[in-house]
Amino acid sequence: MKTFGGFIAGLAALALPSLSTAQPRLEIDTAADRGAVSRDVYGGDLEFINSNVPEVAALAAELPLLRFPGGDADAIFRWDQSLPPRCTRPGFDWNAAATVASRGRSGLFLETNIVRSTPANAAAWVQDATRRGLRVAWVGIGNEVWGDWDAGYRSASRYASDVIAHATAIRALVPGTRIVLSIGTAREDAWNREAIRRTAAVIDAVDYHYYPNHHAWTDMRPEEVVAGAEGIAPLLTRLRAMIRAEAGARASAIQVVLGEWDGAADAPRVVKMDQLVTPRAYAMWSMADALFYGAALGEMLTGGVAAAMFYEVQGFRFGAIPGDWCVDQDTSIRRPKALVHQLWREHFGDRLVAVTASGVPSYRVSGPTNWDGFAGDVPYVRAYASLADSGRSLRVIVTHRGGASNVASIAINLRSFAPESTASVWEVGGGGVMDTNENVRGPIDVVRIRARSMAVGGAAFTLPLAPYSVTAIELRRSGGPVVMDAGTDAGPAVDVPVVGRDVPTPPRDVPRPEMDVPVVGRDVPRPEVDVPAVTVDAPVVMMDAPAPGMDAVVIGVDVPPASSDAGSTEVPQAVSQGCGCAVPGSPAPMDPMRWFIVVSLLVVMAALRPGRARARSSR
Secondary structure (H helix, E strand, O other): OOHHHHHHHHHHHHHHHHHHHOOOOEEEEEEEEEEEEEHHHEEEEOOOOOOOOOHHHHHHHOOEEEEEEEEEHHOOOOOOOOOOOOOOOOOOOOOHHHHOOOOOOEEEEEEEEEOOHHHHHHHHHHHHHHHHOOEEEEEEEEOOOOOOOOOOOHHHHHHHHOOOHHHHHHHHOOOOOOOOEOOOHHHHHHHEEEEEEEEOOOOEEEEEEEEOOOHHHOOHHHHHHHHHHHHHHHHHHHHHHHHHHHHHHHHHHEEEEEEEOOOOOOOOOOHHHHHOOOOOOHHHHHHHHHHHHHHEEEEEEEOOEEEEEEEEOEEOOOOOOOOOOOOOOOOOOHHHHHHHHHHHHHHOOOOOEEEEEEEEOOEEEEEOOOOOOEEEEEEEEEEEEEEEOOOEEEEEEEEOOOOOOOOOOOEEEEOOEEEEEEEEEEEEEOOOOOEOOOOOOOOOOOOOOEEEEEEEOOOOEEOOOOOEEEEEEEEEEEOOOOOOOOOOOOOOOOOOOOOOOOOOOOOOOOOOOOOOOOOOOOOOOOOEEEEEEOOOOOOOOOOOOOOOOOOOEEHHHHHHOOOOOOOOOOOOOOOOOOOOOOOOOOOOOOHHHHHHHHHHHHHHHHHHHHHHHHHHOOO
């Protein structure tokens, strides 16, 4: 019997590791209201360039908030002057920008010029905007005046005097105007504190510019770019603590605005066409930055950011649309980050609800590469949920920051919401982490928004997740009353855990789901789950695999094939070299031999039990 028992134990040891695999899960409680969604988080920076480019004006008109003139141009631009064109191209003068804002009913974050203008001139600009019927949501006083690279650079005490003078003049003409103070990074902590302390009586928000991984373009790693979104929650905690410490009784009235933000900066700087480099898949133009956007927007919303403007609508390096004053590029291109931004604007609701994630594997990044960033474990999946249409529509956005071998699907359980049998799904990505629309790897729409429908079996269902993707899903309520707990329109609470962070991150070696998931191409069937599989009709893109000799899965850079129409393609460096982002391997899916062992074990156990029962009864 001892030998037989050892045999049984051996069978169990072989079989049980696969049986213990955990399925990543999301619990969405639609009755747990987490506050209103601020649509001003979906804003963008609009520089005064290329007013004659229809694609630029069209994208700008889609945004609910425009920061104009956006960036360092504030030291050049004056609303009441027309500047001469550069490289034969007219800029966005005030009339052109006002027309775009009016067409799209966009609000404005007006960025005043404290180098060439005066408080009275700035006040006249705000008054002119309101007389045109435009919504002036915020007025920022200068841009990055804490940085010595900016023309407006000055001491905190001098800047505070400028802010107070501008606030007084502007509110004399347009009462109630919300004034924004520009502050620096953690390296400018003393400057920031003095500026807040001196202006607390007149400001309504601080403007922080979030650029994680803002370092040399030759050393960009996609897994660091993707992880940058995890730094937003601790950033907001730090900023609010600083405001409480310095603003006294007015601290609760001072909000946080992210006037500029983006996830990478690896493309080189150019100012003329002859400086253009051989096309390659830079992280800031690829799905890596888009995945950063997929989680960053959710972190801003759940963290209570009042407004945020991505940098920028058009620009050679940071633009959602490529091109600049003197750099010709294909303006029909919308970079992947622009598509993810569009996904949020069009397919997320107006009330946040609680999301709790469990069983999600993670990878590790070593730390910030500049003044902002994130160090630690990064979950492969981040999810955010909302209600729309007076609670009749549940809208969820899921960002999958790994390959098919990391997470293939996620189980979703809904509380207080009975969905209809069919859901609408929109997806960006599904190929490689470095896919771009820059005509480097293929056509300019290799990354695009793909729509499909999906059957759901009720309040519990499984959502397949494509690799390196951002997915929006909308479910309609099948009927019954809409029930929500007591919420508030003041936005999410700022001193409580962020939605989706209430449960500790699972260990990094959480095994992946037991699925035989195809890892090559996007025209193959999706894994069999609890809902019908969907075939994505898209160009085949090779997926990455573990490095030879390593029992790990790495967020890797897929080696791009040679492109016939883009010249020689430079192959990005593999991100597994020294990045510390390897994830311990997981048990393999159940193969036929293991199934045979399990079945044999069950048969033997079943055969033993009746015999033992008969033996006991015969005594």
